[in-house]
Amino acid sequence: MRGMVITSAYAVRHSWRRFLLSGIARPLTVLVATSILLSGCQSLFDQSYEPNVSPSNNPQIVDEVQKNDPRAQMGAREHPRIVASYGGEYHDEKTEKLVARIAGALTAVSENPNQSYRITILNSPAINAFALPGGYLYVTRGLLALANDASEVAAVLSHEMAHVTANHGIERQRREEAEVIASRVVAEVLSSDLAGKQALARGKLRLAAFSRQQELQADVIGVRMLGEAGYDPYAAARFLDSMANYSHFTSVDPDADQSLDFLSSHPNAPQRVELARRHARAFGPEGTHGDSGRDYFLNGIDGLLYGDSPQEGYVRGQTFLHGSLGIRFEVPAGFQIDNKVEAVLATGAGDVAIRFDGVADNQKRTLTNYISSGWVTGLLPETIQETTVNGLEAATARASAERWDFDITVIRIGSQIFRFLTAVPKGSPLLQPTADTLRATFRRITPQEAQSLKPLRIRVVTVKPGETIGTLAARMMGTERKLDLFKLINALQTGSTLAPGTRVKLISE
Template sequence: MAPWAVALSASLLLGACVADQSVATVQPAVVRVPVEAPRTTGRERVADADHLKLVASFGGEARAPNVTRMLTEVTDRLVKASDRPDQTYVVTLLDSPVVNAFALPNGRLYVTRGLVALASDTSEVAAVLAHEMAHVTLNHATARSELELRSALVSRVVSDVLNDPDTGAQLKNQSRFALARFSREQELEADATGVRTLAKAGYDPFAAGRFLTALNRSTGLKANGGSEPDMLATHPGTVERITQVTRAARRIGAPGIGTDDRAAYLAAVDGLAYGDNPRDGAVRGHRFIHPSLGIAFEVPDGFTLENTRSAVLGTTADGNRRLLFDQIEAKDGQPLDAVLKASWNDAFDPAGFETREVGGHPAAFALSRGKEWTFRLAAIRIGDSTYRLIMAAKGATDPDPDFRRWTASLGAIAPQEAILRPLRLQVVQATSPSAEELARRMAVPDRALERFLVLNGLERGAPLVPGRSYKIVTE
């Protein structure tokens, strides 16, 4: 959670929680353009502004020279094999753990480090780049009215979840940058073109199907159904697409043709940052730590946490309990109970209001009951910052016991947590056929074996090859 990223927090909560509640007016996403950004004119200025906004909204550029060099080399190889070898492309590696890739009509390609981490070899990354290049050469982007950042998120949360199409339309118009979905026909056309380009460049054409499969498996591991706009928000990932790209590859040849350049890929990604950037806080098991804000908290057993740039979200495995933590603005001298009321439009139960201290910090508590969910809310002021904590339980069950344990845990970080070490990919060699052996070395909060298998494109039960290299996540 970025220290200043609060714009979409209310919509994120309800995207995870409930369909019958309303919230305070949700502000559109604010993208900060660096003051040192060059000032140009005309169409060039618009293009530069587009680039800066997109990069800023995805955490900036990732510092990974080996990966950037690999992406550039792959792109150059694909361009020569494409239907438009005269088209110029510039690829940017984004410092975001979400799995996404997209292109602007001017030939700028964007790939997140989350996507690079998920891919198993160079041919899978090449398949993604070839697909995005096809959108450019086929003029798909210009067929859309305007690129607007996070429109899929806004429309899904406000229109679908809140059943409020008017507000959804308003927010979509206010948000000037969103990555709208391509149509089904455009996606399939880009898939077919991308596979042909992939094969002509000498890569394994079956890599497209492998990556789409990995994408679906990775999304299944996410705690909150995809609260950040990953590729399933901007590129519908379906069984149909996997079937189509596999069929297209088979028309080219049998499995085994082309190269996957797996060794070169693993050499490039060894040491790549994985997961949350420590500047935005990080999840470590049941604990969330934010060194920049100087705070940390723990959630009760059974909750899985996911950190986004706007909020920390949590859910239980059955989805019957959800939580949200974010930072909200409070006017000077504004009572904390008034802060809660201003951030929540639904009715409060008068008996639920309470003011007291939490760990020596002033706090206000409230209760809100909907048709299908019961909410406990708190606003806690630590120093000059005000934090909001919301826990929801499905039905009439009051989540107060778990909520009190959670709020009581919020406080200053421990000295040993002041410097948060980022997680990174490490390439190691298997010493036995057991996937569990390497999975035990994974520094992930949960489901280590499943995450190891997905990261390496392996099916459950598949034996490892002793001496072969695989990716794990370490501190």
């Protein structure tokens, strides 16, 4: 959470077996504009589509990024919003040179070698990459931390470059604008009856199918670029495996079946891995083609910031700490904390979700008056009451909306109000104990505690004689699952061993 974030309303979304809290009530037009421009990767693929993975005989040419290019203008307009929503830009000279080197090699063999690109490393621990029209490419430092060689980063960048050269952003805009208009008409004419809902669902399916076709095309072009640039064409499949393993590692419910989330922005990993391998076979058997670029990649990410940045506070196991704000709290055991720019989110079993953020308190209202000031939907006024939280002025209340029950806790420190919103399915017995844990553990931290907080970084080390996966994993920081995370960020399989002289990644201060 970056300092103080002023939000105007709360909204709740339920995703397949996971519950996240939306932070800012934004107009529909803003949400639509952002979704149009991000080339999000959809999850299911039409396996009847048989692409040609040979070098392109008919490249799809787009103009070089220029001020008078409408594509570039679109990208330039959205660029500041993207950067702000992902924690700003991440600047490190050697890491930026690494990404530029990879992108340069890919550009030379792209569908349009004259296309210019503006590549931004986003200061976010999330694992993501996407493109805007006009050659704006984005990759998060979280993705760079997970990758294990230059070929894997090249696989991601080539895929996103393919979205640009194939004009997917423009095509998607036209299709989504039509769907938005159609959806608005359906909503107005048919209201919320069954026919209206079915019509809206059909519109979403058409959008998903269109996006899947785009993703297939970008996959094919991307793998071709990998091979022609001299990188390992099988890197795309390898990194898809790593992303699937990371998703499993971070999941609150690792055994949950995610395949039914039809409109998920994450790929259906097993199917997509096989498709990527099929495309790569055009360049020969696995292990016989291309340079992985592992050594210069590791040199480029040594010292890379890992996880949360100091401006957003730190997650350490079940604890959130923020040195600048001078606070800390804990979530119950088994919860997964997601520290986003706009708020701290946490999800647990039983569809329990927590949101934490803060607002400036300029009016000096009582906290009971603040709770009842209109920002809580479904508030039960009779439940509002004053209290204290570890000696701090506080107030609590309950709310109920649709299928959810909520606990609201607000705490004042100086001119700031910190807010907890806990949500559970109606009637769940987990609401009270979850909210109690938050209140019991929220407190100020001492100046000494704040000073001791340091960010985590990727450290590249060389395996010495006698060192094992276990002894190296024991040096990991910032996680209770040291062995699992060490194997994950180094793409090590069960039964793997490390020979002396091998270079590996550790996470430490």
